[in-house]
Amino acid sequence: xxxxxxxxxxxxxxxxxxxxxxAASGFIFSNYGMHWVRQAPGKGLEWVALIWYDGSNKYYAxxxxxxxxxxxxxxxxxxxxxxxxLRAEDTAVYYCARGDFRVSSGWDLGNWGQGTLVTVSx
Amino acid sequence: xxxxxQSPSSLSAFVGDRVTITCRASQSIxxxxxxxxxxxxxxxxxxxxxxSSLQSGVPSRFSGSGSGTDFTLxxxxxxxxxxxxxxxxxxxSTLLTFGGGxxxxx
Numbered sequence: 001x002x003x004x005x006x007x008x009x010x011x012x013x014x015x016x017x018x019x020x021x022x023a024a025s026g027f028i029f030s031n032y033g034m035h036w037v038r039q040a041p042g043k044g045l046e047w048v049a050l051i052w053y054d055g056s057n058k059y060y061a062x063x064x065x066x067x068x069x070x071x072x073x074x075x076x077x078x079x080x081x082x083x084x085x086l087r088a089e090d091t092a093v094y095y096c097a098r099g100d101f102r103v104s105s106g107w108d109l110g111n112w113g114q115g116t117l118v119t120v121s122x
Numbered sequence: 123x124x125x126x127x128q129s130p131s132s133l134s135a136f137v138g139d140r141v142t143i144t145c146r147a148s149q150s151i152x153x154x155x156x157x158x159x160x161x162x163x164x165x166x167x168x169x170x171x172x173x174s175s176l177q178s179g180v181p182s183r184f185s186g187s188g189s190g191t192d193f194t195l196x197x198x199x200x201x202x203x204x205x206x207x208x209x210x211x212x213x214x215s216t217l218l219t220f221g222g223g224x225x226x227x228x
Contacts, residue, residue: 035218037166045158045166045209047218059216062123095165105172106213108156112165 002026002111004096009116012086022079022096022113030054030074033099035109036081038092046092049081050099050107064090086120093117124148124212128221135226141197143224145210150190154214157186157195160223161206169208170195200226 008020022034036048049070050059058070069082079096094116097109125148135141145155153173160166168177170186173193183198197204205228210221 037220044207044223045160045211045220047211047220050216050218061217097166100171102172104153105156105175106154107216107218108168108171108213109158109166109211110168110171110177112167114165 002098004098004111004113006094006096006113006116009094009118011119011121013122014087014120016086017082017084018086018118020081020083020094020096020116020118022081024077024079024096024098027098027111029072029077033101033107034070034072034079035097035099035107036070036079037095037097037109037112038090039095039115040089040092043092048094051079083118086118088120091118091120123217124151124215124219126210126212126219126221128208128210128224130224131222132225132227134228135200136228137200137202139200141200141204141226143195143208143210143226145188145193145195145221147191147193147212147214151212151214153189154212155186155188155193156211156213157184158209158211159204159206160209166209197226 003025005023051070067085071080098111155173157170158166174186
């Protein structure tokens with residue numbers, strides 16, 4: 001079965017960096033686009049970034065563009081999110097999700113990890 | 123960016139009730155609309171894709187409808203396990219966006 005396991009969360013000071021990882025198993029990782037989605041405390045879901053199956057295209061929410069970088073290593077079945085210049089408002093649970101692209105309806109997120117908590121605080 | 127607005131933001135209901143949640147897009151998105159259920163401490167789950175297609179394994183009491191800018195998620199007979207927060211998400215733009223969520227509680 002599809003399994004996604006995030007890691008790398010923790011407490012970090014404003015302005016510092018952190019890298020999240022998402023280990024995938026149970027499916028052919030290199031065939032799927034992958035997403036990061038976050039949820040700040042008491043808030044709703046916010047889409048963060050998308051990377052195509054081969055890493056050739058990447059897309060970001062305006063709130064993280066220029067600070068976060070999504071990447072993947074298909075040989076290791078692992079997705080990454082490099083987060084630089086972190087701000088208090090980046091505090092959230094970060095989920096990785098497998099994207100299923102349908103020609104008639106675009107991307108949906110059919111499988112999610114359990115999330116990893118990032119806290120940005122001095 | 124395409125903005126998604128859900129209503130209500132929360133609702134109270136009883137087991138067995140019919141529940142309807144609405145989602146409005148800031149521009150026409152055809153049927154590029156998905157619905158998710160999210161329980162505290164758990165991973166979100168996809169319920170409906172393409173506005174009205176039921177994801178495999180999801181109970182048939184869940185249904186979706188709509189196209190263009192106005193969409194609806196309906197739970198025909200609310201069950202105890204359905205108390206959760208529900209989100210719509212547009213997939214018309216590659217920059218995905220979610221609605222603010224609807225919390226369904228007793």
